[in-house]
Amino acid sequence: MATISFRHASVAVAVDSRPEPKTLLADVTLELTEQRIGVIGANGSGKSTLLRLVNGLVQPTSGTVTVDGADTVRAVRAVRRQVGFVFTDPLSQLVMPTGREDVELSLRRSVRNGTERRRLAEAALDRFGLLGLADQSIYELSGGERQLMALAAVLAVDPSVLVLDEPSTLLDLRNRELLRRTLSGLGQQIIMSTHDLDLALEMDRVLVVEGGRVVFDGGPAAAVETYRALCAAGLAAP
């Protein structure tokens, strides 16, 4: 597994209406080496920011984030070759009109030969049982099929780390289950934010993020309990 290191990583953004920058994530120091890492927390707590740091989509305003020693700012291309990213809404992620074209797009940089690219794309789609849907418009696919298509496009280039930002939020129960089974069969190191606490309980390690800070880091059962307690305290507050 890759070693993902956060060293005092903070992210702050300027907000027009405020004199001081708004802190999205504050002073995170972590070393992630487990295969399945969950990130849970309320909306706006900083989960997405934490995940985006791993792929270099967000750069730390202070501190560093590295993936196997590669800095996500200075060596962002190397990091992105190693770290695949799956967004919540697959329609934001699938940039080509059909699944086949999108998977082939992923492969364009690494595979110059068109025939070989087609073969690899078909293999990637077949792996998820999507070959029959390869030439359909992405708008004609169900939410689950789209999410699997987005996953296939990311995995086609065989990243060693897969970051997923709430991949099941827009899915119904059946598609959520389909995604869960698919993810459990992957060999990649997975870092995933989720509101699905059952899914979080299947992780090896879970981080609880609250107000831009990692307030708990440990086993899934204790993490879920902590998160529930935080939510209950939030509801109880006036």
Add this chain to the structure above:
Amino acid sequence: MRGHGFLLANYVPGNSVIHRAPLALKFLLVVGCGLASFLVVDWLVSAAVLAVMSGLFLLTGAGPRRLLAAVRPLLAVLLVIGLFQWWQLGGPTAARIVLNILVCVVAASLLTATTPMQRLLDGVVSLATPFRRFGADPERFALTIGVMLRSIPYIAGAFADVRDSARARGLERNPRALVLPVFITTVAYARQTGEALAARGLGEAED
């Protein structure tokens, strides 16, 4: 989101003679039709060329519905152009201009309906390769075209959604209620697409 079911330039699998024709020949046909639209001065010739191009299209097996789908989004614009030209320059000129535009659209559809997107992008990369010496990145050319083909139906769908929302609130006659949300949705979509491409390491300068 509604209105996204159609795809601009979607490929129709097949094994017709046009499917098997070299990509360069199909590119030349499109360019030739574009140039001819400036040179042809008789609307009857334009009509004959349109008939030939439509015949070629139907020869691909893509079917008249696909042909109609390519032309339908333009009909309102063509009507406005045709009426304006009729008023300004007379019937034959108006007919020639409208028919020449249709010839170009059918020729472009012939290319896209018979060529898989990736082969089309490979062709664009080959065409753009000579410009590499001037600092151009051919892969970015191809990516830009691919993203454009995906984005136009998205924006059309966003407009349909916004129009429905405005209608539900009784604001269908308010231009602000129509234009502003489409604009915001389009900007958000552009940001998301940029982010999705960046996350996959696409669109960056070549190593």
